Amino acid sequence: MGVRGLHGFVGSSCPQVCTEVNFRELAEQHRSEHPGRAPTIVVDAMCCLRYWYTPESWVCGGQWKEYFSVLEDFVRTFTAAGIRLVFFFDGMVEQDKRDEWVRRRLKNGREIARIFHYLRAHGEQPGRSMFFIPSGLAVFTRFALKTLGQDTMCSLQEADYEVAAYGRQNGCLGILGEDTDYLIYDTCPYFSISELCLDSLTTIMLCRQKLCASLxxxxxxxxxxxxxxxxxxxxxxxxxxxxxxxxxxxxxxxxxxxxxxxxxxxxxxxxxxxxxxxxxxxxxxxxxxxxxxxxxxxxxxxxxxxxxxxxxxxxxxxxxxxxxxxxxxxxxxxxxxxxxxxxxxxxxIKQQVTMVSDTEILEVARARHVQAESYLVYSILTSGEVECSNTLEDALDRALPSQAFVYRPVRQRVYSLLLADGHGGAGSCPAVREWFVYPGNPLRHPDLVRPLQMSLPGGTPSLRQLWLSQEPGAQAQRVEVLLACLDLSASREELQALESPFRTLCCLLIYLFMQVDALCLEDLHAFLAQALCLQGKSAGQLADLQLDHVDPRAVQLGSLLVRGLTTLVLVNSACGFPWRTSELMPWNVFDGKLFHEKYLQSARGCSAEALVEQSRSRLARFHQLKSIVCKACLGEGRRIVSQQLWRPHHTGRWGRQGPGSHRTSSGHSRSSQGQYWRDQGPGSRHHESDPWRRHAPSSGWSN
Structure with missing residues (x-):
């Protein structure tokens, strides 16, 4: 990030640029010089993710309760010192920086391949030198900080410019981040997040005036x-x-x-x-x-x-x-x-050209974007372009498709919902350019993905109805559209009867198990058991969990579920927030290490009683949730079976051999197993037809 070679240069050849400072002392000085104005630090949050993510386990999908606790401590420490924090997140990738974005994503892909190679060879998490942030960390950090009452912003361009501008215009105490561009901007002082000692509130200030004097x-x-x-x-x-x-x-x-x-x-x-x-x-x-x-x-x-x-x-x-x-x-x-x-x-030279013409809708979308309340919606409405960074996915496990493909039908329905207003229906909507990272994708160009029409009684409501209506039935309509985006309308009554957060979990599991045939009954047991046991465990108890070994497939399943939660945040944003955003947060329904423990137990054949740790109340809820998921899938022709029933016949570790039954949303089956995934691989440009609802395990990607 930032200027090539400048960080190393300052450390080795120009150390006088760096000075240790104490934030408590700086804050006191600021208050004496500016009475009545709270000392404010503007935080480049994207630079801080690695600093904040301190849980020991990172490869299993994220230790979300532990992570939330870390953020609480961070905020509490600065608040106690009387320092106000304003957090900025990247809102979109500027076109001039797309090549750099691609270069970093490809580099990350090579790092992920090395991680899975290590997992297969050693059966344990690699050391911190190979650390890779859990999928969805940036997205969920936004909402965690908002939950903690912090001012959280999402940029309309590259975040570093907005951070520097905000710091200068508001007379901030300084910028906290890790990007040498902050040595270049003529703005308020720049402090290093990597050198921050939270206990003493000391860090290193990098002084651009001293840099200039040295050069x-x-x-x-x-x-x-x-x-x-x-x-x-x-x-x-x-x-x-x-x-x-x-x-x-x-x-x-x-x-x-x-x-x-x-x-x-x-x-x-x-x-x-x-x-x-x-x-x-x-x-x-x-x-x-x-x-x-x-x-x-x-x-x-x-x-x-x-x-x-x-x-x-x-x-x-x-x-x-x-x-x-x-x-x-x-x-x-x-x-x-x-x-x-x-x-x-x-x-x-250009003026902004948007995908929709309703200025009021654009203003609402913009406000929600800037206030970090929504996810991807504003980018879709304005530029018709979205991106998703790397996910911990094993390119050699051809049984599990990439999350980019698994959730694409949901995104296509969201595109229809957001863009059909001004184009006379989904069929005439322009394609959305997706820069989604998946194994084998060289990222030379975006995938052009066509919106997919939803089937709703009375047709798809307008965004004005969904976002602005205060009519008595508006909230129920928003819920109906959300379930239609997931193609779960048939299970509406059972799902609506569930309380949070299990409603969220069941929606996601039903969708996943209807999409991917490689998922078996043992996987379902593990997902349900960890969510139930999570409710009674503290961050400290979760940190103390020890795993016998780490399974590469379970690693990818953890990432798949977490990416599903980010997809639900998108759907909820597009539908006008029928559910509270807090319901969709991973610390309520998922812990990577706990899931891994339950996955290993389930694969060994542990009973349901053992999986829920001998709790009678959890056992009853386990069977209730399992029944809802299995019933919904069976109603769509998908029978969830034990791995023991088909393991001898699989082509990979978890796959089933031979043609699978792939159903479209209209109910017609297809037998050309694997073709859909091959069509979606690198080099394909247009994705217009209704994707198959389920994808057999032996299909994989083109590499």
Missing amino acids: GLSLPDLPLLACLLGNDIVPEGTFETFRYKCLSSYTSVRENCDKKGSVVFAVADHISKVLRSHQGERKLEEMLPLGPNKALFYKAMASYLLPGQKSPWISQTPKAVTTLDKQEVPMSSDPESKQEVPTNLEPE
Whole structure:
């Protein structure tokens, strides 16, 4: 994240930039200087996820009660010191940073492959050096913080810009994060989350003024330095030749200098000497191989300019302003200017084009997005583009399909609900561009996914009806639409009779077991038993659980369920919140390590009594929930059977051999087993037809 090589440079070659500070002392000083104004720290939450996730177990799907307890302690400590926290989360990926997003996702995919290789070889969780955050952590952290009463925001662009702007405009005590871009922005002080000691409330402040003094630069020069070194917009290789020339010139006059750290010194030296000379701008144009990257380069520099700021490296007149996405880049009309923003920026000039035209609906969606109350809805309505990062999925287990495919039919119905209003029905809706990470997907382009029409008595209600209506029957209608998105309308009465959080769990399990034939009765027992036992366990008790071994399949099942919960958050948001968002949170229905324990017990043939830890009340509830799930699946032609009934015939560890029965939502069966998953693999562009309701275990992905 941030500027290439700058973090390592500061640590090894420029340690004077770093100063230890105490937040309690800073807060006291702030109160004395600004009476009546609470000291505020703006937190880049995406940078803090690894710091916050301290539970020992991470591979099994997330220790959510433990994690929530960690967040409570974090908030409580700052609150006790009289410090207000404002949290920002990334709301969407900007197009200029899509290539970088893809590069990181592919790198994460390789890391996940190594994790599963380790699991198969050793049967235990890898060490912290291979740590990978549990699926859905960023999504659920938003709602956890809101539950804890914190100001939580979701950005309308890359979060670091909004964090820096908020910190500057509101006179904040500082920014807490881990991104060297905060050394480049001219904003409030930047503090390191990785160096934070919560007990003492001390951390490291990275001072951009001291960085400038060490490099012989001024604050307005830092964006140019960042772009020449490479950042999330300018690829690292763009100026590699230029940096080599700077380094060669720099090291030729300095003996015994460290070449790695000297790259930053050399580029800074070139900026401060050559580019500040009378011919500096012309030299810049001559030495940089801008070519088609010229517009990108100037846009990258302008991306560091906060509202009201100007750059000496971008010629500017007040009458000529070009809008690039959400940044304003001053341009010069002076023909003598050597460094005006080039005219080929014009193709970048655009106004926001949305997928729907109802401005009131867009305003509601925007407000819910900014306040971190919804998930993905605003992106669908405005850009028709969504993304989902890596999930702990085993590319070699071809029995279990990726969560991206399992929940795609739900997303397709949500797309229909959100987009059909302005397009005369789902059939004429535009495709949504999905950047979903799954094994074998090279992410060269998004999957184009067509909305899928729902079957509802009286037709699909408008968003105005769902979101704005206060009529007596509106809430019941919202629930009806939510269940239709999951294709669970037939089980409405049984599900509505359940209390939270078991209603959520049963909805998800019915959907999963009707979608994936590889799931067996033992899996159902494990999911139900862990949810029931979870209710009576504290975070400390869950932390003390010890596993005999870790099973790769159970790891993927844990991630599959958690991704199902994030999908339910999307559905609930799109339907106007028929259920309380708190009902959908994982700390109420899932613990990865507890699930793993129950999975191993169930696979060994443990009785229901043993699974629910000899509790008579839990046993009664276990049989009730199991009956609801099995009855709903049987009504759709899906009989959940024990692994013992089909294990001798499987093609993989858990699969069944031969053609499976795949039912569409219209009830017609298909026998061409596996074809749907192969069609969904890398390279496929359009996904328009109604997906099959169930997917046999031997289908897998194209790799």
